[in-house]
Amino acid sequence: MAGMARWQPDARGRLEAAALELFRERGFEQTTVTDIAARAGLDKRTFYRLFGDKREALFSGGTLLEEILVKAVAETDTAPFEAVVAGFRRVADEIFADRLELVRMRQSIIESSPELQERELRKLGSLAVAVAAALRAKGVGETTATLATESGVTVFRAAFARWVAPGLDASLSDLIAELASELAAVTSGGSETIAS
Amino acid sequence: MAGMARWQPDARGRLEAAALELFRERGFEQTTVTDIAARAGLDKRTFYRLFGDKREALFSGGTLLEEILVKAVAETDTAPFEAVVAGFRRVADEIFADRLELVRMRQSIIESSPELQERELRKLGSLAVAVAAALRAKGVGETTATLATESGVTVFRAAFARWVAPGLDASLSDLIAELASELAAVTSGGSETIAS
Numbered sequence: 435m436a437g438m439a440r441w442q443p444d445a446r447g448r449l450e451a452a453a454l455e456l457f458r459e460r461g462f463e464q465t466t467v468t469d470i471a472a473r474a475g476l477d478k479r480t481f482y483r484l485f486g487d488k489r490e491a492l493f494s495g496g497t498l499l500e501e502i503l504v505k506a507v508a509e510t511d512t513a514p515f516e517a518v519v520a521g522f523r524r525v526a527d528e529i530f531a532d533r534l535e536l537v538r539m540r541q542s543i544i545e546s547s548p549e550l551q552e553r554e555l556r557k558l559g560s561l562a563v564a565v566a567a568a569l570r571a572k573g574v575g576e577t578t579a580t581l582a583t584e585s586g587v588t589v590f591r592a593a594f595a596r597w598v599a600p601g602l603d604a605s606l607s608d609l610i611a612e613l614a615s616e617l618a619a620v621t622s623g624g625s626e627t628i629a630s
Numbered sequence: 631m632a633g634m635a636r637w638q639p640d641a642r643g644r645l646e647a648a649a650l651e652l653f654r655e656r657g658f659e660q661t662t663v664t665d666i667a668a669r670a671g672l673d674k675r676t677f678y679r680l681f682g683d684k685r686e687a688l689f690s691g692g693t694l695l696e697e698i699l700v701k702a703v704a705e706t707d708t709a710p711f712e713a714v715v716a717g718f719r720r721v722a723d724e725i726f727a728d729r730l731e732l733v734r735m736r737q738s739i740i741e742s743s744p745e746l747q748e749r750e751l752r753k754l755g756s757l758a759v760a761v762a763a764a765l766r767a768k769g770v771g772e773t774t775a776t777l778a779t780e781s782g783v784t785v786f787r788a789a790f791a792r793w794v795a796p797g798l799d800a801s802l803s804d805l806i807a808e809l810a811s812e813l814a815a816v817t818s819g820g821s822e823t824i825a826s
Binding site for chain 1: 708710711712751752755773774776777778780781784785788792809810813814816819
């Protein structure tokens, strides 16, 4: 779910790319930090200066995602749910848009490991906490903040799942907008007509 | 989130009650299966015939919850989101209604342990999978089934959090109904007026 870090010829970017390659080639379990550092032409010490463990090399993009999302929610001057949806659309444009193949690769690695799936779920949980806090900081009541945030996360997850699935040629941002309308219809009892 | 098992003078019920008491008195980490069996006046062998490990003694009610919820969703002849909400209200009436103190006790034990929190999240995830499958079996499209289910889970979690918090005297079933309406308003852009 978290975005790939921006691709730069620096140590962090090289280690993330090497980790992704090796996890795909050998599997997550079979890859060591030594392997990752060697593939990146760096040493283990450099790896551990930048990441806590090998899982981290898959999840460091989450920090950037949270920053962009929280900033967008804080800046968007609309009703709470619309602000969260706008935030996820900005994340889609700034982090995911041109990286479908990388995201698919990362996703299949995560799906191969219950440990990575749990980490992903926990990251999403802490993302939701940060978004709800950003809404409350704008004066939104606690219950509304929770419902708007969780509904935004539902929309993002469903849009993301569609986007990474094969055979669909739509942008993530458009899918988010479409599913946000669909969620509103479904929860207002208008869903019988939208059995898509 | 899962309900306590029905209170019966059988081995399962006695072991669950003993586990709950000991987790509260000594903490989850500090309690052993031997302790639980001894408190229930039974032996370890009996414990392991009924539960995989000590965590299971807190989570076996989840199976009953899932059965009631899936059955209610399958039987309720309304739009998908309304069916999921009706299912959670039936669960509230049949499992939680008279057990606020027990549920609070269980909840504080779960909040004390990241391991138990992860288990709870995973249980909720598999509950959502079962509910979405029940909707699809009624002919509901995949996206609508996902959105209706996830929105129902959001409503249930928010209602549950309010219900177990101190100082509120409302039934869980009423809270679910109230928050379902609020979620529909929030996602339809009507949330500015409901900053509760």
